[in-house]
Amino acid sequence: MRDLVPRLQKPTQYLGGEWGRTAKDPTTVRARVALAFPDFYEVGMSYVGGRILYEAVNRVSGLAAERVFAPADEAVVVMRESGAALCTLETDTPLTACDVVAFHLTHELCYTSVLHMLDLAGIPFRTADRAAGGHWPLVIAGGGCAFNAEPMAPFFDVMVIGDGETALVDILGLVAEAREAGTPRLELLHNLTAIPGVYIPEFFEFDPETGIHPLVAGYDRVVKAVVADLDTAPFPSCQVVPFAQAVHDRLSVEIARGCTRGCRFCHAGMIYRPVRERSLGALEKLVGEGLGRTGYEELSFLSLSTGDFSALESLFAQSIDRCRRDQIAVSLPSLRAGTLSDSILSMMAGIRRTGATVAPEAATQRLRDVINKGITEEDILAHARRLFAHGWQQIKLYFMIGLPTETEDDVRGIFELAQRVLAEAPRGAKRLQVTAAISPFVPKPHTPFQWDAQINLEQIRSRVNFLRELFASERRLTLRWHEPEMSFLEGVFARGGRELAPLVEAGWRKGALFCSWIDRFDLAPWLEVFAEAGLSPADWLAERDLDRPLPWDHLSCGVSPAYLRLERRRALEGTITGDCRYGECTGCGVCNEGGRKSPLTAEAPIMPRLNNPAPEREAVAAPPPPPKEDLTRKDAHFRVWYAKHGSAIYLSQLELGRVIERSLRRAGLKPSFSAGYHPLPQISFGRALPVGVSSQAEWLGIFLREAVTAEEFAARLNPNLPEGLAVVGVEPLAGGRKMAHPVLETFVLTVPEELASQCLQGWQDFTRAETFPVTWESKKGPRTLEAKAIVVAVAVVGPAVVRFTCDFGETYLSPLRLVEAVCPQLVRGAYALAKTGVAYAEGGGWPPEMNDC
Numbered sequence: 009m010r011d012l013v014p015r016l017q018k019p020t021q022y023l024g025g026e027w028g029r030t031a032k033d034p035t036t037v038r039a040r041v042a043l044a045f046p047d048f049y050e051v052g053m054s055y056v057g058g059r060i061l062y063e064a065v066n067r068v069s070g071l072a073a074e075r076v077f078a079p080a081d082e083a084v085v086v087m088r089e090s091g092a093a094l095c096t097l098e099t100d101t102p103l104t105a106c107d108v109v110a111f112h113l114t115h116e117l118c119y120t121s122v123l124h125m126l127d128l129a130g131i132p133f134r135t136a137d138r139a140a141g142g143h144w145p146l147v148i149a150g151g152g153c154a155f156n157a158e159p160m161a162p163f164f165d166v167m168v169i170g171d172g173e174t175a176l177v178d179i180l181g182l183v184a185e186a187r188e189a190g191t192p193r194l195e196l197l198h199n200l201t202a203i204p205g206v207y208i209p210e211f212f213e214f215d216p217e218t219g220i221h222p223l224v225a226g227y228d229r230v231v232k233a234v235v236a237d238l239d240t241a242p243f244p245s246c247q248v249v250p251f252a253q254a255v256h257d258r259l260s261v262e263i264a265r266g267c268t269r270g271c272r273f274c275h276a277g278m279i280y281r282p283v284r285e286r287s288l289g290a291l292e293k294l295v296g297e298g299l300g301r302t303g304y305e306e307l308s309f310l311s312l313s314t315g316d317f318s319a320l321e322s323l324f325a326q327s328i329d330r331c332r333r334d335q336i337a338v339s340l341p342s343l344r345a346g347t348l349s350d351s352i353l354s355m356m357a358g359i360r361r362t363g364a365t366v367a368p369e370a371a372t373q374r375l376r377d378v379i380n381k382g383i384t385e386e387d388i389l390a391h392a393r394r395l396f397a398h399g400w401q402q403i404k405l406y407f408m409i410g411l412p413t414e415t416e417d418d419v420r421g422i423f424e425l426a427q428r429v430l431a432e433a434p435r436g437a438k439r440l441q442v443t444a445a446i447s448p449f450v451p452k453p454h455t456p457f458q459w460d461a462q463i464n465l466e467q468i469r470s471r472v473n474f475l476r477e478l479f480a481s482e483r484r485l486t487l488r489w490h491e492p493e494m495s496f497l498e499g500v501f502a503r504g505g506r507e508l509a510p511l512v513e514a515g516w517r518k519g520a521l522f523c524s525w526i527d528r529f530d531l532a533p534w535l536e537v538f539a540e541a542g543l544s545p546a547d548w549l550a551e552r553d554l555d556r557p558l559p560w561d562h563l564s565c566g567v568s569p570a571y572l573r574l575e576r577r578r579a580l581e582g583t584i585t586g587d588c589r590y591g592e593c594t595g596c597g598v599c600n601e602g603g604r605k606s607p608l609t610a611e612a613p614i615m616p617r618l619n620n621p622a623p624e625r626e627a628v629a630a631p632p633p634p635p636k637e638d639l640t641r642k643d644a645h646f647r648v649w650y651a652k653h654g655s656a657i658y659l660s661q662l663e664l665g666r667v668i669e670r671s672l673r674r675a676g677l678k679p680s681f682s683a684g685y686h687p688l689p690q691i692s693f694g695r696a697l698p699v700g701v702s703s704q705a706e707w708l709g710i711f712l713r714e715a716v717t718a719e720e721f722a723a724r725l726n727p728n729l730p731e732g733l734a735v736v737g738v739e740p741l742a743g744g745r746k747m748a749h750p751v752l753e754t755f756v757l758t759v760p761e762e763l764a765s766q767c768l769q770g771w772q773d774f775t776r777a778e779t780f781p782v783t784w785e786s787k788k789g790p791r792t793l794e795a796k797a798i799v800v801a802v803a804v805v806g807p808a809v810v811r812f813t814c815d816f817g818e819t820y821l822s823p824l825r826l827v828e829a830v831c832p833q834l835v836r837g838a839y840a841l842a843k844t845g846v847a848y849a850e851g852g853g854w855p856p857e858m859n860d861c
Contacts, residue, residue, distance in 0.1 A: 009087070009095040013658060014700050014837025016083045020251035020663060021049040024075070024097030025655035027670070027730045028248040028302060030066040031074075031098040038070040039184035041108040041176070042096050042145075045077050046121035047522065052077045053248070054256035056310060057151065057172070058112055063244035064173040071180050074098040074106075075248075078121055078522070079128070087128060094128040103129035107183050108146045110176065111164075113153035116501040117494065117523035119160055120516040122149075126163075133513065135165050135210055139193055146183060146196075150176070154207070155232075155279050156453040156560035159501050159508035161209035165197065169563055170205040170232025170279075171265075173241050178203045198224070204609050205233025212562055214505055219557030231564045232279070236612035238265060238286045245297035249304070249670060251663050251730075258306035258339065259298045263291060263323065267312040268616070269344070270585045270594065271369070272380045272575055273411065275452035276312055279565040281598040283589055284617045288319055292326050299336065303670030303728070306337040314340050315347025316589075319619035328355045334673065335639065335687065343367065346387040349625055353398040364395050367406040371421030377582045378413050380575070388425065392432040402441045403429060409471045410449040410463035412579065419471050422446065423478040426485050443486040446475065448495035452502055453560045454567065456575035461551040462499040468492035493531040497523065500548040505559030508548075511537050566608045568597035589616055590623070637713075639681040642690070644712040646721060647747060649737035649854050652703045656732025661696040667730060668708065674728035677721065680711035694749065695816065698824045700836070701755075703843035704736070705854045709747050737854065750846035750853055751817035752800070757810045757827055758840040764808035767831040771810050774830050775802050782821060782829045793821050795829065817849060 013019045024031070043061055045052030052058060058075070065073035074096035079087065087094070093102045103109050109131070111122050123133055131144060138144040149157060150168040157167060168175045179200060186196040200206050207230040213221040222228035235241045243262060250257065266283040267276070286294075299307065307327070311317060324338075331338055338356055340348075345366050368388050370376045376383065395403055407422050422444055430442045448468045451457040463471075472489050479487040501508060511534075518533035538545050552558070554573060561569075571594070578585060588594045593601045599614050600606045606614040652659070659667060669689055672679055681687035690711040697703055716724070718738035726735050741747065759767045774780055774795075783792040798821050801813040814823065823841060828834055847853030 009092050010100045012083070012086050012090060012092055012837075015086050017080065018049075018252055019658040019699065020655075020660075021077070022079070022083065022097070023251070023655040023658060024100070025731050026248050026251055027667075027674075028244075028246045029075075029098060030062070030072075032066070032072045034099065034101075036070065037072045039107045039180040039187065040072045040074065040096075040101065040105075041065060041110050041180055042076045042101075042103050042106045043073055044103070044109050044111045044122075044125055045075070046111055046113075046118040046125055047078055047524070048080060049077045049250070049252060050254050052112075053250040053252075053254040054260075055112060055114065056260045056262060057114075059244050059247050059260075060242065060262070061110070061150075061172055061176055062248070064177055064242040065180065067242060068177055068180075070184065071177065072098075074101065076103065076125070078125055084128065093130050094125060103145065104131060106145045107187060108148060108180060111147070111149045111151075113149050113151040113157055113160070115524060116153055116159075116498050117529075119157075119501060119512045120520050121522055122160065122163065123513060123516040124521050127516075134162050136162070138165070146179075148179070152276060152279065153502075155275075155563055155565060156502065158209075158214070158505045158559045159512055161506050162509045163512075164209060165193075166200060167207040167209065168205050168233065169207055169230060169565070171235040171241075172205075172233070173235055175203055175205045175233045179206065201227050203233075204231065206230070207563065214557075214559055216505070216557065220562040222562070229562050229564060231607050231609070232566060234282075234566070234608045234610045234614060235265075236284070236610040236614060237617060238262070238284050239290045240611075243286075243294060245294055246301040247298065249302050251659060251667065253663075253666075256308070257304075258308050259295075259302055259304040260308045260310045261291065261294050261298060262286070262311060263309050263314065263317050264311035267316070268588050268594075268596075269313060269316065269382055270380050270575070270587065271382075272378075272456040272579050273369070273408065273449060273452075275455055278454050278567050278572075280312060281566060281596065282614060282616050285317060285319070285619050288322055288326065288619060291323060295327050296330070299330065299334070299673075301674065303673035305335065305669070305673070306339060307331060308339045308341070310341060313344060313347075315343045316587075316623065317619075318589075318621075318623045320347075321349060321351060321624040322619075324352050324355050333637070335681070341365070343391075345383050345391040347623075348391070348394070350394060350398075353394055357398040357400075364400045364402070365404040365406065366391055368425065369406065369408055370411060370418065371407060371425040372418045374582060375411060375414060375418045375421075377584055378579050379411060380579065380585055382584060382587065385425070385428075389428060389432055392429045396433045396437065401437065401439045402443070404443045404445055405429065407444060407446045408449045409446050409475075410468060412449075412457055412460045416474075419474060420478065422475060423485070426479075427482065430482075430484055440484050441486060442484065443488055444475075444479070445488040445490075446472070447490040448492060450495055450499045450502055453558070454565050454572070456572045456579060458503075458558070458572065459552040459554055459576065462495075462549040464546060464549065465492055465496050468495065491526055491529060494523065494526075494529055496545070496549075497531065497534055500545045503552075503559075504548050511541060511543075514540070564607060566596075566598040566606060566614075568595075571596045589618065590621075639687055639713065640683055641713040642680045642711040643715040644721075645709070645741040646712070646718060647707055647709050647739040647741055648721070648725075648735060649705065649707050649739070650729075651734045651736050652697065652706050652732065653734075654702075654732035656730065657702045658699055660699055661693065665691070665693065667733070671725060671728045671730070671733075675724040677716070677724060678712060678714045680713045692747070695820065697843065698822050701823065701841045701843060705750075705753075705843055705846045707750075707846075707854070709741070737856075748848055748850075751849050752813055752815055752847040752853070753823075753843055754801075754811065754813045754845045754847075755823050756805070756842050756844050757812070758806075758842075759808050759810075759831065759834065760838060761808050763831070763833055763839075766833055767808070768804060768810070770831040771802055771804070771812075774799075780829075782825060784825055793819060795821060795826055799826070811844070 148166040211224045264285040266280045514537045679689035692709045694707045722735045780795040
């Protein structure tokens with residue numbers, strides 16, 4: 009697939025040469041898994057679960073994990089035209105040649121994208137078709153949706169429910185043994201059932217009247233896999249740093265897993281129990297190594313309920329000095345009101361600041377009690393006061409609409425609460441903005457509300473419109489909402505069974521792909537699919553009888569059905585259930601607390617694992633800020649010459665800037681920053697090199713706020729550059745001297761032998777011509793430049809090699825555009841173009857031999 013890269017937009021998404029990636033020698037690999045994310049690169053590279061599994065597998069000798077993402081539309085067109093199959097990034101291995109293809113199921117709207125990727129790989133969709141003949145990889149799935157991915161059951165050989173770090177490694181070990189021994193597929197599947205959390209869909213049947221029927225003796229219920237101690241679990245300190253911009257482009261460190269706040273709508277809060285925290289010592293090491301080895305400029309502390317981390321004060325205190333010193337922002341995911349203290353907010357306010365988000369979920373106290381949110385309005389307002397007092401100007405509030413028992417007063421309360429939050433800002437505060445983001449409630453499996461109905465499309469639209477009218481009256485209040493049609497479809501597949509599998513396939517055939525993207529989602533083909541099948545999607549959104557079997561009854565997250573029924577009854581009563589971390593055991597069934605027997609198995613007893621018996625609240629004083637460093641100081645000034653080859657030739661100028669800044673951070677080289685509200689490193693680049701052109705003579709100018717020698721600069725930066733980039737020279741410059749820009753650039757063109765004579769004739773015709781206008785379509789319409797006024801020298805230096813020099817002192821013409829105008833038979837990617845040197849108008853240049861120019 010890499011052969012297609014020159015023809016693709018955003019080619020760096022398909023290269024696999026990023027910093028931090030692992031590419032093992034194929035001769036040492038016993039089993040290879042393709043970690044397949046059914047969405048685009050920029051989304052998949054933000055997924056921390058994929059990074060954990062990548063690390064867990066690759067740290068084991070003989071096992072290899074590689075990445076693959078759904079290609080963009082234009083890449084799919086090129087792939088189909090050329091007959092190319094979908095391959096992994098690290099080694100360009102076709103998915104059909106992998107032993108396992110493991111999909112991350114993070115939400116229900118990705119299901120057709122799974123089939124899309126299987127189709128591009130040339131792998132049959134259904135397990136029955138793969139079992140019938142041929143050497144196919146084992147197709148497996150994991151992630152939160154695996155606790156009810158029954159609409160996808162016919163397409164997967166294996167699913168993993170629960171924590172995947174150990175399970176995936178164990179699966180690969182058995183797959184390797186089976187491949188080496190020639191073990192039949194069915195026997196391998198039976199062997200896999202011994203691994204905790206492994207679910208083999210074809211070993212079960214479901215009848216909506218009589219429930220689940222196991223087809224293998226002794227294998228009648230699948231209980232999730234669980235990692236008891238996160239300190240012993242693999243987590244990457246050197247994460248893969250994307251070339252292209254990811255949605256969450258930062259160092260994300262998982263500080264805890266699980267939540268016992270007991271929000272009754274929360275699927276993740278139920279399936280990821282019990283709570284397990286990483287120790288402060290382990291986190292200090294992960295943060296220090298992670299920032300040092302990746303060069304990220306933002307750090308995120310990640311968990312289901314980050315503000316509930318029992319040692320959050322201490323965590324901030326031990327991390328803050330480095331973040332202040334290196335201008336690293338700290339971000340937290342959506343927070344529960346009242347969980348951030350003044351000392352933490354003070355620490356965050358002293359460094360690069362990110363946005364603040366709070367998740368009340370419901371706007372009235374009655375409804376918050378129904379969902380067991382466990383916070384009061386005063387908690388929310390006090391939290392907002394602290395944020396405003398520490399300089400935050402924008403606050404985002406998350407709400408749901410359509411929760412069980414919701415009334416019009418509850419909906420109106422969203423606007424009224426947003427008003428009250430805004431009123432907490434100090435008088436005279438400027439640029440204030442409070443945003444209310446609303447999302448329709450979807451009753452998810454394994455929650456107390458799994459039996460409740462989901463409101464229909466008309467009801468969702470009516471409530472959204474009601475809120476839009478209210479919010480239009482206040483310019484400092486903004487309303488954002490999740491598309492109702494998306495939530496409608498999500499609800500159908502969240503609560504469906506295997507009867508929906510044919511509809512998933514039919515949706516794929518109608519082109520319903522990437523349904524979580526607003527600009528791509530269309531409900532119409534899905535309504536057609538259901539109509540053609542004689543079905544109504546609303547049937548899957550209706551209230552369920554508590555005594556009727558559910559499609560996911562055979563899959564256990566450890567929380568007992570009796571507990572879910574109890575919590576549903578308490579919800580209707582408006583009764584709060586406390587957090588068992590700091591109170592009485594609620595009897596959910598997950599833990600071995602008080603001598604209870606948990607259904608879960610692990611390497612240690614299943615118990616909550618916390619740093620402190622009570623959460624820190626102002627218990628740790630914020631460390632004094634270090635003496636304020638003058639980030640604008642300029643103690644060194646260099647022109648840095650660098651070469652750009654291999655995969656690096658596909659870096660755009662924007663991507664290159666990000667790569668260089670992170671490489672400097674990894675090298676411990678400190679650039680000077682500009683003054684102002686958003687300081688930027690003082691780095692200036694030469695003229696942008698066209699994507700796909702290699703070079704021996706690129707340059708950048710940089711100011712450093714700590715003096716180093718030119719030799720030390722190169723020695724420290726080179727080992728921290730990704731493959732294809734290398735410093736080839738460093739020139740010290742006087743303090744603020746303006747750098748001269750080279751105007752002459754020399755290129756060497758190498759063409760395929762079969763086209764050599766035609767291309768050479770094209771250059772001969774060019775040199776003889778009096779004029780040679782080059783015309784192309786720009787963003788502002790057609791544009792024409794006279795190439796004869798730009799090209800100052802042409803020489804044939806080999807049977808299929810031409811060297812030419814351009815003078816860009818007055819204007820610029822892309823050398824790629826020039827080459828393809830002179831040799832119109834050339835196709836992008838079928839020839840090589842390299843910049844070999846530059847020279848100044850007054851003489852001298854790079855490489856040093858250009859000084860004779």
